[in-house]
Amino acid sequence: MNLQTTFYGQPLANCLMNASGVHCMTNTELAELAASQAGAVISKTATLTARAGNPEPRYVDTSLGSINSMGLPNLGLDYYLDYWATRTEPLQFLSVAGMNYTENITALKKIEASDFTGITEFNLSCPNLPGKPQIAYDFELTKKLLTEVFQFFTKPLGVKLPPYFDLAHFDQMAEILNQFPLVYVNSINSVGNGLVIDPKTDAVVIKPKAGFGGIGGEYVKPTALANVRAFYTRLKPEIKIIGTGGVLTGQDVFEHLLCGASLVQVGTQLHQEGPEVFARLTAELAAVMEQKGYQSLADFQGKLKTL
Numbered sequence: 344m345n346l347q348t349t350f351y352g353q354p355l356a357n358c359l360m361n362a363s364g365v366h367c368m369t370n371t372e373l374a375e376l377a378a379s380q381a382g383a384v385i386s387k388t389a390t391l392t393a394r395a396g397n398p399e400p401r402y403v404d405t406s407l408g409s410i411n412s413m414g415l416p417n418l419g420l421d422y423y424l425d426y427w428a429t430r431t432e433p434l435q436f437l438s439v440a441g442m443n444y445t446e447n448i449t450a451l452k453k454i455e456a457s458d459f460t461g462i463t464e465f466n467l468s469c470p471n472l473p474g475k476p477q478i479a480y481d482f483e484l485t486k487k488l489l490t491e492v493f494q495f496f497t498k499p500l501g502v503k504l505p506p507y508f509d510l511a512h513f514d515q516m517a518e519i520l521n522q523f524p525l526v527y528v529n530s531i532n533s534v535g536n537g538l539v540i541d542p543k544t545d546a547v548v549i550k551p552k553a554g555f556g557g558i559g560g561e562y563v564k565p566t567a568l569a570n571v572r573a574f575y576t577r578l579k580p581e582i583k584i585i586g587t588g589g590v591l592t593g594q595d596v597f598e599h600l601l602c603g604a605s606l607v608q609v610g611t612q613l614h615q616e617g618p619e620v621f622a623r624l625t626a627e628l629a630a631v632m633e634q635k636g637y638q639s640l641a642d643f644q645g646k647l648k649t650l
């Protein structure tokens with residue numbers, strides 16, 4: 344069974360990665376991921392300066408997934424640029440976001456001027472910053488921002504998107520994204536501003552934003568698969584898809600690939616299980632492929648059947 348793949352011209356042992364935000368804040372966590380069976384690693388979304396994030400509790404595992412309102416805690420862009428400078432992985436993923444329009448531009452200019460040679464994931468979809476709407480829900484702003492970014496940014500760039508729920512929105516966003524030389528689109532970030540209630544206390548379970556937070560895990564798989572499929576069938580083939588959302592088993596990885604994902608990220612389940620999750624998922628994916636008679640990812644990637 345061959346789980347190998349290539350992404351941006353680089354061979355990877357398999358298609359699995361962490362989702363930015365989980366187990367990737369510190370050098371220690373990132374090195375633990377690198378030592379796991381993940382095919383590639385992405386660092387926590389970095390802002391220009393370090394942030395403590397929102398007050399705790401801000402991440403809670405639930406029976407069907409998770410709710411979080413982390414608020415982009417991170418050690419600052421320089422920390423992650425320094426981390427990646429010490430590493431030799433053939434493909435490095437650096438997630439970044441600004442706290443406002445100008446900071447987005449400044450952060451990307453800093454990456455452009457740095458020695459970083461990996462792929463930058465531009466996070467347009469953090470739902471947890473009080474008072475700040477997600478950029479990628481504002482189509483005009485997204486187009487304006489990407490237009491300005493590609494006037495100076497020459498390194499490989501992907502974008503992390505929130506989930507969309509309307510076919511017209513897939514059409515509109517794909518039409519915008521197709522105008523840019525993006526390496527990939529990562530769908531989906533958490534389903535923003537859900538609410539989980541503790542039945543014992545009649546209270547919300549996280550402190551920030553009166554309990555509203557991004558939902559991940561099993562709850563979100565159908566939405567994630569729909570977003571992967573919708574963008575796979577609308578984007579130009581040069582723009583690859585990274586599928587994120589609801590990956591608990593090898594079958595879930597298989598389904599993301601079937602919908603058109605080239606790589607698959609794991610968030611909630613990585614948080615629950617730790618980096619050993621990648622060994623389990625690769626073994627389970629291999630078993631699914633064997634049972635279906637597939638030898639390689641290319642045998643079924645994107646080949647979802649319709650009725």
Ligand code: SIN
Pocket residue numbers: 364388411412413414415416466468469470471472532533557
């Ligand atoms: C957070 O730090 O609030 C989560 C990051 C994200 O959802 O983009």
